[in-house]
Amino acid sequence: MTQIAQIFLSTAGLTQDMSGLVLGVIGETAIPYRPLKVLFFIGWLYLCLYCVRRSDYSSLVHDKYRYASNIAALFIGPLHLFVLFIGDTVCKIQDGELELSEVPGYAVDCILERSVKKKPRRQAAVPEIELHDTSGRSFDVVYLKQAHDNKKDRKTQEQTEQMILDGVNARATDILIDPKDEAEYTIRFRIDGFLRVHEVLDTKQCNAMINSLKAIAGMDIAEKRRPQDGAFMARIPEGEIFFRMATSGVLGGEKLAIRVLDQTRKVLGLSEVGFSADQVRSLTKIANQPRGMILVCGPTGSGKTTTLYSMLRAVKFEERNIITIEDPIEYVLPHVSQIEVNTKAGVTFVDSLRSVLRQDPDVICVGEIRDAETAAMAVQAAQTGHLVMATLHASSNIGAMVRLMDLGVKPLLLSSALSVVISQRLIRRLCEYCKGPAELTQSQLDYCEKHEVSKEQILMANGCGHCSGTGYYGRTAMLDIMYMNDDLRTLLCSQQLTPGDMKKQGDNRFNSSLRKEGMSRVLAGETTLKEIKRITMEAG
Secondary structure, eight states, X not given: OHHHHHHHHHHTTOOHHHHHHHHHHHHHSOOOOOHHHHHHHHHHHHXXXXXXXHHHTOTTSOGGGHHXXXXXXXXXXXXXXXXXXXXXXXXXXXXXXXXXXXXXXXXXHHHHTOOOOOOOOOOOOOOSOEEEXXXXXXXXXXXOTTTTTOHHHHHHHHHHXXXXXXXXXXXXXXXXXXXXXXXXXXXXXXXXXXXXXXEEEEHHHHHHHHHHHHHHTTOOSSOOSSOEEEEEEEEETTEEEEEEEEEEXXXXXXXXXXXXXXXXXXXXXXXXXXXXXXXXXXXXXXXXXXXXXXXXXXXXXXXXXHHHHHHHHTSOTTTSOEEEEESSOOSOOTTOEEXXXXXXXXXXXXXXXXXXXXXXXXXXXXXXXXXXXXXXXXXXXXXXXXXXXXXXXXXXXXXXXXXXXXXXXXXXXXXXXXXXXXXXEEEEEXXXXXXXXXXXXXXXXXXXXXXXXXXXXXXXXXXXXXXXXXXXXXXXXXXXXXXXXXXHHHHHHHOXXXXXHHHXXXXXXXXXXXXXXXXXXXXXXXXXXXXXXXXXXXXX
């Protein structure tokens, strides 16, 4: 090494004294670059560069900190890589992408840069239900001012949403909240036409839920005596559900009635409602007639609106201009112009009907005839070449005509405008999981023997978990269709019978028709004798 240095110095032109001085310094200084140290330096440099590369693609490092992370990895590479590996492993274990037993294999895969087989990341749980007001604002915005600080309000929100969700899942058409006494409130669901107790809560807890519902429905929380009306909506994975709410002060507290308008359920066709093949053909023909007035009548909760929607589905949308006036809109129909009544905003049945007549309609559907003006306008529309469909609260077909006359429609005008009257009732279907042969009395056995009916055809409700112990699940419609003919027109205009006599005659005729159709439903295994008896007693 010294000889090489002498040759280099002499070539550089240095004097002998200067060359001796330099050689003395070199001889006294140890050369640091031994083979092991060189290999260590190269290995460290490669390891740091590798750590920079690994940290550059790490999901734990935010983009704006990427440069600083790379600098840190360049100087303290292994330690930096170790910290990133530990953090990444903990996150994957928490997200369910990695099991604890798989950590050693995962470490080897990371070191050797092999592709790591990832498990699908668990997605965030989607809320089962979210309540909103009619403008779309959420529960947090409307009711919870400090949602993350006020644990009591948050708990009230969760209880309210769960109660509404329970009602939807139970197929409830109405939710009633009313005071049982001064200490407790009762929450009931109307399912298949019957009320069932869902829950009993203490007054303090239930009052908080009532206030939250009033807030989301746009009501005055401080007002507890004056009746109020409101509406809200809920979003579930299947779609949107709308609710109409009414409150009133009663003895012991405040009562709430909530009507469930489930938009997630599709509009049933005539065959899906439960009508026979002959009835489906008749109703389809009625819905496509060019003009006249069609009335669907029955008491509250008898399925009038559902039948009306099903008939509208049978109309040829592409050939006819269809406009509905409803309070409220229960289902959204494609290709149909639907108007919702809002008395607070001045949108009434009469004003809407008067406006609709100037929009070149072919079919006009009136959700309900409630007053004399609406009845007169509907009859006038039917007489001027439109097809008018409407619902009316009446006990029978002839009872519907009597009801219209009570509203001021003259018999002569009614006889010329009215085409068809449909009266219907809803009967509960037997649960498919628990129905069984009925225990018949001797008179019922004699009836079966006389009419050559097998007693095994008559079933009874037993009750199981699927039907909540009632023995029934779902409902179907029974109806009586009455076409206006010359005899009925003569009866209507002759004034030989008083309105009371006409109504009694119509109720007896409808009751007889219900018994006849009801017996056929019993023999078909759809319902029970007890259910038919209940319906005919109500009709009578």
